[in-house]
Amino acid sequence: MQRKKKVGYATAAIIVLLVLLGYLLFRDSSDALWKTVTEKCVPSQQQGSPAPCLAVNSHNQSALLKDRNGPHHDLLIPTEKITGIESPALQQHNIPAFFAAAWEARKHLSDEAGKTLPDDILVLAVNSRYSRTQEQLHIHISCLRPEAYQTLREQGSSLSTDWQPLGEELRGHRYLAKKLTSQDLTRDDPFKELYAYVQRQGDSIDNYGLALTVTPDGEKLLLANRGVRFGFNRGSTSELIDPQCSLAR
Template structure:
């Protein structure tokens, strides 16, 4: 086996380990493992124009920062989007500017990987995006999670999503047992929106190391379509909890009678 192939094989195993490990507090060298795996993807793209173990690698240019997309082993619908540059997490100051917009656009564009893995049984509107807090994540390289939303979260959005306005306000009911604030992003503004900047205006004491956020599409029939941004603060805040990495909604849709 060549050196490059060994690195790629090792990286694939590391990705599986990283995404399966629960978040831990304090200094821990394993919190850099995802970054090591990412560099293997970049090396494969640079040397051989291959993306493995990532699904996609965009090296970027002077105008656009690079990004990579990978799938969590054993979780076919769980996708992660990362910068190819060093960015520790949502608390990083540069994310408040154009880089934050670019990374978010890349994540929005990657939702099709989830839909494709389900053979289009689940619409893109049922796919959520989430970034965990510093203590709610297992790695210190920014990574945006994409996956199906929990059925009960979708039910809550169906019931209350239309009431979400353009400024932060408490969402009427808990989502995955957490109390979120919510704000609406109009469809016309989604492409230029920066959630990393928007969370700095979340009501209450500003502490980005304890902040987490997610984004979901407005539900069908909403008179003002776009996205709903959800955020809250907590010691180990994890908006990823609104996701279902088993994607039960896909089985529900499969079992639903036609007509």
């Protein structure tokens, strides 16, 4: 009996240590983007070069970093600490327009491709609190997956400036969609647009992933994917991106 107790205590101790180790490793890796920007890109920019970032913009307080996943995939990252889509800072009136900055930065994808990429094949994406791997806000800048592009082309004419369910699923998930009333992402900040809707629903923005693309007619279109923290759909919108940019071929 005594031996069984000792084995039980030892097993419990090992489990606790493994959980603690896992937490410490995750915490360290989840700060990777933040450390890259603040410990490398910003100091390097002060010396005249933003490396390893592509750019550091003090005006909109953001850095542009090439993502390791795919040749046509960049990240727009605030240079101030903003954890993610749920951060109250994103609802302040004087916050930089990060979606506007990310949309402006899409030009780098064309530079990489060696030709101008049409706006309607591009997408900006922010994952929900429960589907991201980094504890620093970052906006994915890439191309749409071909099947998502086709669905949005087919559904675009039925959408309005009010949030509504998309007629067909994207990547097996039911998205919400709305057209913006203007082309000005500083005035119509996507983070604030989604937050206002979520508040009316009595919901939490933590659960939502948010994306932006453009219709063939040039109208800016918001997409939101509501996830469930412990479900199969955890609110990813980066699931819509194709870093290989097949549509540009």
